[in-house]
Amino acid sequence: MTADMFFGVAMGVPWTLAVTSAAFVLGAALGMPLCAMRLSKLGLLRAIALLYIILFRSVPPLLWVFVFFFGLGSGYLPMSAFEGVVLGLGLITAANMAEIYRGALSAIHGGQWEASQALALPSYSTSLDIIAPQLLRVSLPSSASYAVGLLKDSAIASTIGVTDISFNANYIAKATYQGLPVFAIAALFYIMISLPVAALARAADQRLRARVAL
């Protein structure tokens, strides 16, 4: 009985990982241009980025996912539940990652830009070869804790029918009336996934820290 529950819930792990990583990749990529817009010299770009960030951070993730899956999905732009949740969580992640990048940027020494200029590096090369690698290293701890938070937010995928950990737990709990152990197992799975991510990030941070110019 318990083994059935355990494996039943475990069936959801790949979907939970897929939702989390797809949303994170989407957000981490979109966060870069968003951060650049937020720091742009053009007032209009700055305003758009600020509005985007405020809007995506002030409305609950569940509601955003509904807006995409039910709102856009019913008629305007049909999408699967997986696409809906990745789009919703990914765009929220972009807003948060933009802020994380912005914080990390201020930790990079101004001399890095001056030195690039003194070496007559073109500006795309300064951004791409000098700043971006250091930016990723500095923002790693915050990104990792955001990713762990995102893993837990990914549970809302179950509300629109993605068969992740939560969905399976719900299904089994309702079929067997054994909610107590089933949801405890589900919680355990989330904790078990987040522990190695946090440990890995800590280890990587210590190695990469050494490679950021002070």
Added chain:
Amino acid sequence: MNDLLGFWLDSLPDLLDGLIVSLQVTGAALAIGFPLGLLLALGVQSKARLINLASLCVVEIGRGAPALVVLQFAYFGLPQGGLTLSSFAAAVVALAWNTGAYTSEIIRAGLESVPFGEIEASSAMGMMRVDTLRFVIIPQGLRVAAPALLGFAAAMLQASSLCFAIALPELTSNAYVIGTNTFRYMEILSLAGILYAAICVPATIAVGVLEQRLGQHTR
């Protein structure tokens, strides 16, 4: 456009009813969760092993498990253990646990920001440990933690939308029900989003202002 405004006006009362339920759940969860967070923060710092271990467990499970799973655990799981809660009570229990676990870390950071010299000074003046805690550490620590706690309160209002999953008639659930009946999801969900933003945007701005005023430890 008129059509949209008419639809919004028609459904606004339902959404406002939902918003009130959302605010009630959030308020109750915070009212239980903040004191719980303070207790857990003190428990985690405690030198008594049993208290320390128990507090750590409560904090780590509350922080490690998704709020949605904790909600469903309280609503669908606890009845099996003989404790049947209404969806409102289950929501308050789950979100209060979540609040306690997260705010304990915020409060702990606040308490630790009080300089050690002040604690030494208190003991030099012959103050008892309890009095040092009550009159020196906690008031200053909470002051430093205040902006982050307000930010968390806004996050909690957002988390209350998860109660959709346990059929609590809060803002998101009501919007979803109207959407299913009228099939005008986009319009109604946007209105719900505006209502959330109307509360959370000012809260975010207030956090920024508070941070500048209270964030630093003043001697």
